[in-house]
Amino acid sequence: MNPVIARIAYRNLRQHTSKTLIIGVMIALGIMVLVLGNGVMDTISAGIEESYVNNYTGHLFIAPAEIEEPSLTLSPELMRDPGTLIADYPRVREIVRGNLGVTTTTGQINGVAAISWGELGEGMSMFLGVDPESYQEMFPEGINLLAGSFLEPGEEGVVLSATVAEMVSAGAREEITPGDTVLLTAMNNTSGVKIRELTVRGIHDYGDASFDLSLVSFIDAENLRIMNGMTVGNVAVGDATTTGVTIQTETDDTMFAEDALFSEPTIVEAGITSAVNGSATDTDRWLGILGDLSQRNQLRETNPDAWSYLLVKLEDGVSINRTVREMNDVFAEAEIEVRAWAWTDGAGMSATLARTLQLAFNIILAIVAVVAVIIIMNTLVISVTERFGEIGTMRAIGARKGFVRSMIVQETLMITGVFGLIGIAAGWAVLAILGAIGIEPSNQFVQILLGTGVFRPALTLSSVVSALSVTALVGVVAALYPTAVALRISPLAAMNRP
Amino acid sequence: MAIVELNDVYKIYPLGRTEVHAVNGVSFEITAGDFISIAGPSGSGKSTILNMIGCIDVPTAGTVRIDGVDTAGLDDREITTLRHRTVGFIFQSFNLVPVLNVYENIEFPLLLDKETMGSRGQRQEWIEHLTERVGLTEWRTHRPSELSGGQRQRVAIARALATRPQIVLADEPTANLDSKTGEAIIELMKSMNHDVGTTFIFSTHDSSIVSIADHVIRLRDGEVTTNERIAREEISV
Numbered sequence: 247m248n249p250v251i252a253r254i255a256y257r258n259l260r261q262h263t264s265k266t267l268i269i270g271v272m273i274a275l276g277i278m279v280l281v282l283g284n285g286v287m288d289t290i291s292a293g294i295e296e297s298y299v300n301n302y303t304g305h306l307f308i309a310p311a312e313i314e315e316p317s318l319t320l321s322p323e324l325m326r327d328p329g330t331l332i333a334d335y336p337r338v339r340e341i342v343r344g345n346l347g348v349t350t351t352t353g354q355i356n357g358v359a360a361i362s363w364g365e366l367g368e369g370m371s372m373f374l375g376v377d378p379e380s381y382q383e384m385f386p387e388g389i390n391l392l393a394g395s396f397l398e399p400g401e402e403g404v405v406l407s408a409t410v411a412e413m414v415s416a417g418a419r420e421e422i423t424p425g426d427t428v429l430l431t432a433m434n435n436t437s438g439v440k441i442r443e444l445t446v447r448g449i450h451d452y453g454d455a456s457f458d459l460s461l462v463s464f465i466d467a468e469n470l471r472i473m474n475g476m477t478v479g480n481v482a483v484g485d486a487t488t489t490g491v492t493i494q495t496e497t498d499d500t501m502f503a504e505d506a507l508f509s510e511p512t513i514v515e516a517g518i519t520s521a522v523n524g525s526a527t528d529t530d531r532w533l534g535i536l537g538d539l540s541q542r543n544q545l546r547e548t549n550p551d552a553w554s555y556l557l558v559k560l561e562d563g564v565s566i567n568r569t570v571r572e573m574n575d576v577f578a579e580a581e582i583e584v585r586a587w588a589w590t591d592g593a594g595m596s597a598t599l600a601r602t603l604q605l606a607f608n609i610i611l612a613i614v615a616v617v618a619v620i621i622i623m624n625t626l627v628i629s630v631t632e633r634f635g636e637i638g639t640m641r642a643i644g645a646r647k648g649f650v651r652s653m654i655v656q657e658t659l660m661i662t663g664v665f666g667l668i669g670i671a672a673g674w675a676v677l678a679i680l681g682a683i684g685i686e687p688s689n690q691f692v693q694i695l696l697g698t699g700v701f702r703p704a705l706t707l708s709s710v711v712s713a714l715s716v717t718a719l720v721g722v723v724a725a726l727y728p729t730a731v732a733l734r735i736s737p738l739a740a741m742n743r744p
Numbered sequence: 745m746a747i748v749e750l751n752d753v754y755k756i757y758p759l760g761r762t763e764v765h766a767v768n769g770v771s772f773e774i775t776a777g778d779f780i781s782i783a784g785p786s787g788s789g790k791s792t793i794l795n796m797i798g799c800i801d802v803p804t805a806g807t808v809r810i811d812g813v814d815t816a817g818l819d820d821r822e823i824t825t826l827r828h829r830t831v832g833f834i835f836q837s838f839n840l841v842p843v844l845n846v847y848e849n850i851e852f853p854l855l856l857d858k859e860t861m862g863s864r865g866q867r868q869e870w871i872e873h874l875t876e877r878v879g880l881t882e883w884r885t886h887r888p889s890e891l892s893g894g895q896r897q898r899v900a901i902a903r904a905l906a907t908r909p910q911i912v913l914a915d916e917p918t919a920n921l922d923s924k925t926g927e928a929i930i931e932l933m934k935s936m937n938h939d940v941g942t943t944f945i946f947s948t949h950d951s952s953i954v955s956i957a958d959h960v961i962r963l964r965d966g967e968v969t970t971n972e973r974i975a976r977e978e979i980s981v
Contacts, residue, residue, distance in 0.1 A: 248855060249855075250844075250848070250851075250852060250855040253843075253844075253848070254841065254843055254844065257843035257844070258843055260843075261842070261843050635837075635839065636839075636841060636842070639833075639835065639839040639841070640841070640852075641800075641824070642798070642800050642827065642833050642839075643827070643828065643832070643833055643852070643853050643856075643903070643904075644824060644825075644827055644828025644829075644853055644856045644857065644907070645824075645856050646821060646824050646856070647820065647824075649856060736800070737800035737827070738795060738800050738801055740800070740833070740835060740839055741791065741795065741800075741835070741836075741915065
């Protein structure tokens with residue numbers, strides 16, 4: 247590099263102090279905002295990732311191929327058809343466990359049900375049907391019990407979220423506690439209306455989790471399969487007619503017929519009740535059916551391999567995206583109708599919100615960068631125009647175009663580099679202060695984003711790298727037009743110098 | 745030996761719907777080592793001819809040869825190299841780089857090409873010699889803004905000679921100086937011409953300084969009116 251170029255570039259910047267300062271302050275402010283924003287966004291993302299991966303989602307998950315908008319709380323497809331399940335689950339699990347990076351797996355079923363307790367206690371909850379053993383192995387610190395216990399293997403019951411429990415208790419004007427019995431009512435296209443009476447085993451709290459997770463309760467997998475229609479009976483509709491019992495898909499007429507809704511007993515499986523031979527008023531027939539529980543039990547038999555999702559945890563350092571790609575290749579090759587997704591795809595509202603904000607932030611950043619480029623470019627063009635004679639003289643006495651180009655680019659890079667570093671330092675300082683004092687979210691929106699604890703943003707390597715990249719990019723792009731203008735200056739311009 | 749040859753050179757500038765004929769069929773030769781004055785009133789075409797000799801402008805017609813090279817067929821890189829190695833410039837407005845001091849301004853042309861850069865020691869010795877020769881040793885660390893007009897033009901003379909060019913072109917070098925300083929500058933140029941042997945070509949409309957030249961080309965309306973060599977023994981240095 248020609249030392250005289252750097253010398254001229256540096257001294258020109260010092261010579262034109264006010265212009266240099268105007269551009270410099272703009273760059274420093276822009277980069278500071280970038281570092282701050284990236285630091286905050288990275289801290290949010292890292293917090294959400296750690297929280298979600300360790301407590302709710304694992305690193306990746308397998309979902310039925312027909313689910314295109316997966317959510318580990320509840321996807322639109324599962325909302326419409328909760329009976330959607332992973333095809334050939336044992337084989338899928340075997341393939342997943344065969345991957346070297348996989349440490350643990352667990353199945354999960356998703357559903358929604360209304361809860362009623364006593365005469366007035368009412369609420370609504372999303373439910374995760376889990377296998378308690380493997381679920382707790384995967385998320386040992388994911389369940390924060392406030393009362394009672396988590397589900398034991400093979401045990402029926404629910405573990406309500408604190409938010410749902412509060413909702414139900416508020417209606418009943420009495421605090422719901424473990425040991426109480428609640429009625430769960432699920433209504434969907436797969437199974438019609440299902441009502442289950444289950445014991446509350448515990449009450450848990452997701453702590454700093456987001457709003458959507460705060461409505462998630464746990465239930466034993468068997469009961470959620472029944473409510474979702476993941477039963478052998480439901481799967482074998484065609485075969486059931488041979489037993490003399492007609493099973494049909496519910497219609498509004500059958501579901502809400504006066505007899506069906508108000509007949510005794512009240513705690514029944516409405517799907518079967520309203521379906522039996524099209525009438526529920528024939529007490530003898532009713533008693534006959536209830537007397538012979540073998541048929542009902544046969545229909546109630548659940549499919550033990552029916553799961554909505556298979557959650558997967560990986561060893562530290564294993565690439566999530568690469569593993570997802572590899573697994574999808576294997577599934578495609580084996581012609582299994584499932585798909586692997588990264589945890590971010592199913593993390594629900596918080597992760598989506600964080601990603602949306604990150605996107606919005608990047609768009610704002612791009613606009614700021616473009617404005618900065620235009621302002622820097624204009625100022626540099628003015629500077630070049632003012633130096634027409636000087637640059638013309640340089641060309642006249644033997645400076646090649648490359649020399650002029652280097653001079654303008656170095657001036658731009660020098661100013662963006664120096665003030666970019668000042669911006670990074672300022673951003674780091676502000677982040678350090680914010681990290682030291684912490685930010686306490688003041689409203690629910692901010693809580694969803696930052697979590698409910700004290701938020702402490704930190705400087706991350708990626709935000710520094712990103713800031714440096716943007717600085718360099720702004721510098722180079724801003725130098726393009728002024729350089730083009732400078733290169734058009736003829737040596738003849740030297741003659742017109744005042 | 746002719747260092748500069750102009751053969752039937754025309755320079756026509758378009759001006760709206762009309763044309764300005766700045767140079768009309770000019771032909772002359774300049775011998776290496778001469779001290780030449782191109783004289784004439786404003787608008788006579790002096791600067792245009794100097795620009796074409798300095799390869800910063802091209803003729804509309806005719807040929808300009810510098811050291812035997814026809815400048816017409818050269819691309820930007822070749823012509824810049826030719827300019828850098830063969831021609832030194834002294835401008836009416838001095839045209840120093842404002843952010844460089846006296847020493848750095850003189851050094852500047854040497855740093856534009858590896859061929860002329862040499863070693864730091866060689867450069868320093870040569871620049872200090874030039875600085876001393878133009879009488880600015882004490883001012884070597886000063887910026888142009890801290891110098892008088894005459895001092896600036898001395899820096900420009902030293903800079904023009906830095907690459908040891910065969911030709912130095914000076915476009916009205918005394919125009920922005922008072923008459924006493926102007927005379928001193930012409931004396932200095934003549935002295936350098938004598939010492940270094942570089943061909944000096946300067947334009948002027950000041951008849952009082954024309955007499956110092958050993959070859960005078962007079963122009964009027966873009967045409968040569970007289971092309972006169974003066975015997976060396978008649979010239980006092």
